[in-house]
Amino acid sequence: MEKKVAVLPGDGIGPEVVAEAVRVLEVIGRRFNHTFHTEYGLIGGAAIDEKNNPLPKETIELCESSDAILLGAVGGPKWDQNPSELRPEKGLLAIRKHFDLFANLRPVAAVPSLIQASPLKEEIVKEVDMMIVRELTGGLYFGKPSRHTDQSAVDTLVYTREEIERIVDKGFELARLRKGKVTSVDKANVLESSKLWRKIVEEKKAQYPDVEVEHQLVDSAAMKLITNPAYFDVIVTENMFGDILSDEASVITGSLGLLPSASVRSDGLGLYEPVHGSAPDVAGQGVANPAATILSVAMMLKYSFGLETEATAIEKAVNTVFEEGHFTADLAGKEQRSLTTKEWTDKIVDEL
Amino acid sequence: MEKKVAVLPGDGIGPEVVAEAVRVLEVIGRRFNHTFHTEYGLIGGAAIDEKNNPLPKETIELCESSDAILLGAVGGPKWDQNPSELRPEKGLLAIRKHFDLFANLRPVAAVPSLIQASPLKEEIVKEVDMMIVRELTGGLYFGKPSRHTDQSAVDTLVYTREEIERIVDKGFELARLRKGKVTSVDKANVLESSKLWRKIVEEKKAQYPDVEVEHQLVDSAAMKLITNPAYFDVIVTENMFGDILSDEASVITGSLGLLPSASVRSDGLGLYEPVHGSAPDVAGQGVANPAATILSVAMMLKYSFGLETEATAIEKAVNTVFEEGHFTADLAGKEQRSLTTKEWTDKIVDEL
Ligand SMILES: CC(C)[C@H](C(=O)O)[C@@H](O)C(=O)O
Numbered sequence A, B: 001m002e003k004k005v006a007v008l009p010g011d012g013i014g015p016e017v018v019a020e021a022v023r024v025l026e027v028i029g030r031r032f033n034h035t036f037h038t039e040y041g042l043i044g045g046a047a048i049d050e051k052n053n054p055l056p057k058e059t060i061e062l063c064e065s066s067d068a069i070l071l072g073a074v075g076g077p078k079w080d081q082n083p084s085e086l087r088p089e090k091g092l093l094a095i096r097k098h099f100d101l102f103a104n105l106r107p108v109a110a111v112p113s114l115i116q117a118s119p120l121k122e123e124i125v126k127e128v129d130m131m132i133v134r135e136l137t138g139g140l141y142f143g144k145p146s147r148h149t150d151q152s153a154v155d156t157l158v159y160t161r162e163e164i165e166r167i168v169d170k171g172f173e174l175a176r177l178r179k180g181k182v183t184s185v186d187k188a189n190v191l192e193s194s195k196l197w198r199k200i201v202e203e204k205k206a207q208y209p210d211v212e213v214e215h216q217l218v219d220s221a222a223m224k225l226i227t228n229p230a231y232f233d234v235i236v237t238e239n240m241f242g243d244i245l246s247d248e249a250s251v252i253t254g255s256l257g258l259l260p261s262a263s264v265r266s267d268g269l270g271l272y273e274p275v276h277g278s279a280p281d282v283a284g285q286g287v288a289n290p291a292a293t294i295l296s297v298a299m300m301l302k303y304s305f306g307l308e309t310e311a312t313a314i315e316k317a318v319n320t321v322f323e324e325g326h327f328t329a330d331l332a333g334k335e336q337r338s339l340t341t342k343e344w345t346d347k348i349v350d351e352l
């Protein structure tokens, strides 16, 4: 297989973790006989500094000519006071919208060797294995009117049937490949958009008789993610609820530093990035944990290239390296020697 | 002092827990020499059954002539298939809006004798003592347009400066009486309404130089409520974010069955109700935990009547009864004898 990957390192620890993830991608290419061409582009703060634009047109062109996008992280104090159009996260919102990457996939699973880092009790989190499917290009994030004066403000939560159908389908399809259960999260006792959402989920049920589906209100879901997170298989929800719930879910297993994400559209193009941020405080020190970005490469192999075996090889290598007790500074115990970003990736490369 | 309290028992366990809370109110009256007149009204499912209206005009009139409102809980499977205007929760939304009860106060504190029931580790939750201040009559819940067809749907998040100012003031005022820290939660990197919100918080700062204030994005706040809930003192936020975060927060200490709430406006009128629901599955068995409703009476004494000493007497009694190891079935350990709703309240009455 021959594929082109657009690599957007971004800001903070982005370049460090992306460099290691690209190394892993290359190892996979050699071992499984694929050619991955990588080409680099600017996004976020780095793009603002060089091009005065968080998503320059060169980057858009690069991504348009690629089969997948690998992103590090964007943002940092340097750009925090910028006007809203020159903020790093605008690059992220713009790339999602431009490429219509409507489905954000966020897996959260307990990692046995790291479970003691969870703020929750072990018996609550040890069986956690869920996938949050967040709608990423609609709702309050992009609805018009959206403006404020000194006296009032308005944002608009809009969804069309098509936008809801495609994300709900995604949820059902993913559940089929997993434990076969979808929890659709809405606020149908208050919001009209949730009523349409719930109606469409009900209609879709018939197409997926092998999948069990239930509705949960967003406030209940926020509770259940803490009291019984192992209950969930696939959660599918709209953009704003998904933003909140996926971040909430990201901390329950204690392995935020390990969580990958994918933002995909129907034809397979996808953007892959770690869930964690740009961590400007530790940037440039070579101590960042590259696991989440490496696991994002695994998601790329699986969801954009259909390379399941290769994806599993990476996931296994990561688990083995953790089980052997190799950790970067964020995860190492107080008395433990921690590995640098590069040293830890060397272990992964050895495994592969 | 002489006050009139509108009592709206509602559905499920509502009538049982409200009956005990009224008993406590009467004991407080006798002990501290106040007269509390109570008068009963219908709301929710009970009101739909009798008046075909979740908030009948008789109930509105009763509340208009009262100094405070005590509510049990609304809802149950019986009304789940009703059209949206005949759903029990519409009664709740309507009473909030009709009386302009814009500030929802939701305290969450760790109770040492119950901390083992928390899904979180003891060291994470033992110092938790926060107050969530949720805007309750604006935002997505009431903004127009709000409608759906078969093809699309829209809801509107609107806020005026006045609506934001009064809730932000409430947050600052409460922080002053507590640990002096306000965390304002918004999504200012995406929403225009959040930008106005953040601006107003920044302006208000000068009026409360004794209060420390910070901004947090809603997704970060959802994480921090789990990783470090003891960090928070007062959280102030808009309606939808407040709905999600306050329910999330309600489960972290393991004492959901104990949490009271107040929904107040500026002149002191307030509606007081337990955070838990109507629990139709255990209704009528006399086993419900009345603690949250009794603590809601304490909030009423404090926030509507200014009776701090009386409120504290109730809070102390509840803590003492727990420390002595008396629990209703929801909290009793497997080998423990549990008390009925009435027996447990007897202990409180004895304490008082
Ligand atoms: C940076 C921000 C705009 C973004 C979002 O809210 O979508 C982030 O929180 C995320 O979840 O990827």
Ligand SMILES: CC(C)[C@H](C(=O)O)[C@@H](O)C(=O)O
Residues within 6 Å of the ligand: A189, A190, A219, B089, B092, B093, B243
């Ligand atoms: C019943 C529902 C409309 C209500 C809300 O969302 O406000 C409830 O969840 C609450 O928080 O009081």
